[in-house]
Amino acid sequence: MTDSNPTQQQSEFLASLNSQEHAHNHQLNQFAKDYVTLSLGVGEHSEYFVDAYYGPEEWRPTGDAQSLTSLTQDIKTLCELLTGGDIAADSFLYQRHQFLLIQSKALLFYAQQLAGQTASYERECELLYDAKVPFFDEVYFDDVLRSLDTLIPGEGELNKRFANYRQQFIVSPSKLSTVFDAAIEEARKRTLARIDLPTNENFRVELTNNQVWSAYNWYKGNSYSLIELNTDHPIYIERVIDLAAHEGYPGHHVFNALIEKHLVNERGWLEYSIYNLYSPVSLLAEGSANYGIEVAFPWDERLAFERGVLFPLAGLDPEQVEQYYGIQRQLHRLSYVDNLIAQRWINGDIDDDKACDMLVKYALNSPERAKQRLAFIKHNRAYVMNYNYGQDLVKQYLAKQVADDSHDALWQAFTDLLAEPKTASMMEGT
Template sequence: MNKVNQLAEKYVKLSLKIGQHSKYYVDAYYGPEEWHPQDVKTPLEQLKEEALALYKSSEQLTNEEIATQQTRLEFLRIHFSSSIQYINQLQGKHLNFMSECKALYDIQPPEYDEEHFNTVLAELDSLVPGTGELNARFNNYRSEFIIPVNKLSQVFDAAIEEARSRTLKHTNLPANENFNVELVNNQVWSAYNWYKGNSYSLIQLNTDFPVYIERAIDLAAHEGYPGHHIFNAQMEKYLVNDKGWMEYSIYNLYSPLSLLAEGSANYGIHVAFPWQERVEFERDILFPLAGINPNKSELYYKIQTVLHQLSYVDNMVACRYINNEIDSEQAIRLLMKYALSSEERSRQRLAFIKHNRSYVITYNYGQDLVKDYLANQVNNQSHDELWRVFLELLANPKTGSMMQKDIK
């Protein structure tokens, strides 16, 4: 076994042992069953020593030992470093928000404050119909675009079918590729993809809160095609099965891989559904299926394009909360004002932040970084070429700093 393969195997086994201390750490694993630790939990301090030793070993390999696998080794080294930081967190040793972003996810996002978001709110204030305070007015207006619970499966199935059809035009999927959808509740997230291996996923949708019409495409593409389901299936096929690179048989949630996983799942929505095509599909197909008046779509989507500019609000709130600059109630008020979410939804979002901390950056900055990386790689306006480079990135993952180096 070559030296990089040995490091990869040790990384997987280390990750599984860390996962004994945190049930959310290992998000997916489809490697050898016998690699699961059989004994009692390894003490965290011992795991940190193992991680440090692996990091040092990765730095000491010679050019002859790594041959043409420099990029693969860089990926592993960055993940060893992240593992060390996560062990520190499990030991109660926390960093400030920005330092944690860099240590866990290999990147630091841009920072935006109230002044930036106030400009966006002013534009929304001029667009949202009605009178009174913006949050209440916005949520009242938006209630007209909720998918009725009894129509949710039908609308979501149509969105999945369209997302899959568009993805299949650009990539071949295994014959046994499939996923099931479950409706759940009492979760801090709105949806989750549990990849089980062998090209199969379980996708859960949280029904605690109303599902708005635009979320059907968001969730079908983000969780399914060409998002998490395709990302994991691509890694399993091309890297684990074809190349035997076992570090990709495990997906650690609080790791640099998540920046690409969430970022590509979010940007994959735009790859599969260019804006005007998406608007037309939702207006002509999904609106009628949901029993929503398609004639109301024009203003709704004008508002949606502006609303997207509030995506970094989560980062602002998470940063201040993690840095102990604000308490829970202040965080909720900020979310209500700047994310325009209801109080109940804001409390759920704060629960997500408390549980996942700086992970929030993987959605917004992850998406923007993937977008910038692909724009740098695509030299023409061909949408087919965008698809090709996008799928190539999924099959050959890069961390945040690795993508940044390729952006000119």
């Protein structure tokens, strides 16, 4: 909950603006309120749309839900007002204006979808997530599978061989808490050495099941998150650091805490107090959370930590680290399979059975895991591209910001991006 009275930090921020920027900021504050209230209104028609909200309680809808027709018209008006805004490109507030405009256009498109408007996968990527995603077809994935075929030990069909090989890297439920706690502690230590977070930041981890996702961060505001881990399927050792970093440090938990600290609390930009799941900010949220794993754990350091700490805690053979993670690197090249399947399923080119067959063949999923993954794709549609293309785009953007191979500089550029988010087109145009 954000106090309606300006904090000292907000007062200092306002005092730093010149008169023209102060007027623009005041106008954007009104647009921000409209954006938040309209987003909350759309959330009345879509259970999972508003992923987090910690703004003024009085902005929440009361009484009967506003109709989608009425909401759509109000969002159109907001987009028109923002499009007609006249903020110079060299203004301190230009990025705030552009971000709010892009987010509002995505809100309009999502409201139209809820009302029954259909769109292709490509249009969803562009209008919901502000992104034009590269295309990879079966020829690309067949090449990756051939590479994996030479790496995975054993005999027989690749999918079954991989499944058999991978069984030895499952973290037993009795050791999961200990192993996961060690990964979180290390990820937190590495992150806090580089990023100044609020002293009260914290999160709680709970186990759950019967979900289409493997893990979820529910940000509650006041630098606090609830992280849920889905136990429907076994958790393999590589997922431990991935989940600790992606959901926690320096991933979703840190991303939301920095936005709340710098943009909501210090500047009073309340459009950032709401996180619409199906919106352009998700590309950065998921992309930075995935790339943040590599930032916090550079490859050699990750292998050393796996070998020296996590594998022993999990009761796994540390001598297997090099081979296993060599295979994981190749498996990552298959991540764009989700995009191909989402594209063809959304566009009506394949049915559920064909989609599951592709997940089994090209993602090396078991039939059961393929069904769960398809359920996630059907529920979230084009959202799946935020993980892979988002990660690649964040990596490419940060590489342009860092003049040399300095890891300190990479951490700083990464932190700056989290504290002042950019959409895909903003990063692509840099």
